[in-house]
Amino acid sequence: MVRTKIIRVNSDNPEEEKIVVAANVIRKGGLVAFPTETVYGLGANGLDGEAVRKIFVAKKRPMDNPLILHVSGVDMIEEIAEVNETARKLINEFFPGPLTLVMRKKDVVPPEVTAGLDTVAVRMPSHPVAIKLIEMSELPIAAPSANLAGKPSPTKAEHVIEDLYERVDVIIDGGATDIGVESTVVDTTVYPVEVLRPGGLEVERIQEVVDIRIFSKSVDTPKSPGMKYRHYAPDARLFVLTGKREEIVEKITQLAEDFSKKGFRVGIAVTDPTPYKKMDAVVKEMGTSAEEVARNLFDVLRELDRHADIIIAEGIEERGIGLAVMNRLKKASDSRIFRV
Numbered sequence: 001m002v003r004t005k006i007i008r009v010n011s012d013n014p015e016e017e018k019i020v021v022a023a024n025v026i027r028k029g030g031l032v033a034f035p036t037e038t039v040y041g042l043g044a045n046g047l048d049g050e051a052v053r054k055i056f057v058a059k060k061r062p063m064d065n066p067l068i069l070h071v072s073g074v075d076m077i078e079e080i081a082e083v084n085e086t087a088r089k090l091i092n093e094f095f096p097g098p099l100t101l102v103m104r105k106k107d108v109v110p111p112e113v114t115a116g117l118d119t120v121a122v123r124m125p126s127h128p129v130a131i132k133l134i135e136m137s138e139l140p141i142a143a144p145s146a147n148l149a150g151k152p153s154p155t156k157a158e159h160v161i162e163d164l165y166e167r168v169d170v171i172i173d174g175g176a177t178d179i180g181v182e183s184t185v186v187d188t189t190v191y192p193v194e195v196l197r198p199g200g201l202e203v204e205r206i207q208e209v210v211d212i213r214i215f216s217k218s219v220d221t222p223k224s225p226g227m228k229y230r231h232y233a234p235d236a237r238l239f240v241l242t243g244k245r246e247e248i249v250e251k252i253t254q255l256a257e258d259f260s261k262k263g264f265r266v267g268i269a270v271t272d273p274t275p276y277k278k279m280d281a282v283v284k285e286m287g288t289s290a291e292e293v294a295r296n297l298f299d300v301l302r303e304l305d306r307h308a309d310i311i312i313a314e315g316i317e318e319r320g321i322g323l324a325v326m327n328r329l330k331k332a333s334d335s336r337i338f339r340v
């Protein structure tokens with residue numbers, strides 16, 4: 001058990017005297033959870049294998065699932081990875097932002113970060129708190145999402161506290177994250193590049209800059225080890241329904257009533273809660289645009305998990321950030337996705 005210090009900061013303009021406390025913890029080999037524009041990360045000194053091991057222990061994460069190294073500038077990328085022409089293009093276009101590039105690693109990167117692979121995943125976050133923390137640490141920070149392994153990723157400091165209180169040294173509270181789903185992970189060691197995980201940066205935008213390998217829409221069988229575990233999942237059983245709006249409403253209502261009659265507590269996650277107002281279920285609104293759904297998705301799943309044994313979620317179109325949303329719902333539901 002660790003004594004956890006919670007530091008509340010101004011997320012737009014983080015106070016240096018607060019961030020330096022966290023940066024010193026990183027420099028001494030400790031663990032710091034911090035906000036990024038995608039989700040909260042759980043960080044450690046990315047060049048120190050022993051520090052990185054603590055991340056796996058705190059999260060109960062399998063050691064064969066590699067981490068992302070977070071950097072604050074291009075110089076730092078050159079120190080840890082071989083940047084080829086494709087990677088350079090993507091860096092120029094999209095860094096800082098919700099894009100992670102897999103590149104050949106340099107020797108300074110310990111095997112704990114890469115799960116023994118000869119490649120390393122690198123991202124430059126755009127969140128002022130994340131950038132400031134990396135700058136003041138003067139180190140690349142290895143960080144997966146700051147949740148217990150398998151759980152929905154944290155988009156608020158409260159989620160991190162729920163999962164990791166007394167398991168990490170510092171939690172920086174910078175409010176709710178903006179994008180709400182993790183970064184898009186792209187393998188730049190092959191051409192056309194391969195999307196290993198859809199995320200905050202739309203693949204349609206990446207496609208405007210480099211060729212990408214055709215992949216199954218739901219991205220089921222990539223080579224990224226992180227993809228083989230059940231992920232992002234609430235404890236409740238999750239069902240996802242997609243299709244025409246009116247038919248979905250009918251189907252969700254029917255399914256909810258069936259489960260409710262059998263004595264289950266039912267939670268419903270939908271774009272518009274109006275048609276479900278009178279139901280014997282906890283109803284949560286995710287918002288109407290794909291961006292809003294992405295932002296609210298994990299918070300809604302966590303919230304419903306507190307009240308329900310069965311969660312029924314409305315799927316959205318697999319376009320733009322909707323591709324990432326559906327990828328998370330698919331994994332969280334063990335593929336219980338039904339087209340109505």
Ligand code: AMP
Nearest residue numbers: 066067102119120121144145224225226
């Ligand atoms: P998370 O731990 O939730 O931040 O996710 C990190 C993601 O990046 C996982 O899907 C990892 O499998 C992926 N990843 C990290 N490093 C590599 C790598 N060297 N090669 C392929 N995928 C990677």
Ligand code: MG
Nearest residue numbers: 144145146153
């Ligand atoms: Mg994660």
